[in-house]
Amino acid sequence: MSSSFCRSTNLRSFVMSSSLQTELSTTGLAKKLTYEETLEQSTTSPAADFDATEVVETVTTFASENPIIIAGGFAALALPIVIFQVLRKTKPFGVESAKTT
Secondary structure: OOOHHHHHHHHHHHHHHHHHHHOOOOHHOOOOOOOOHHHHHHHHOOOHOOOOOHHHHHHHHHHHHHHHHHHHHHHHHHHHHHHHHHHOOOOOOOOOOOOOO
């Protein structure tokens, strides 16, 4: 490729990326944070709303209402393991001497 083509392509991609960055910053999708705003975000944790008993209850309710989906999931996980166990070559037991290897 010619160097002028590469330079024009690089320039075009730079102009497009900078125009996209300018548009995003003016629409408010990506605004800069101040130091105080950053500290405020880091101290508020969404994990405070996490309730483990609710998660367990939801999983058990789903499992009791959808046993076929749960069985299918277990089958999808177990099938490759069973196939691997059946189709693998057995390894010979015993010790081979250094001369034979």
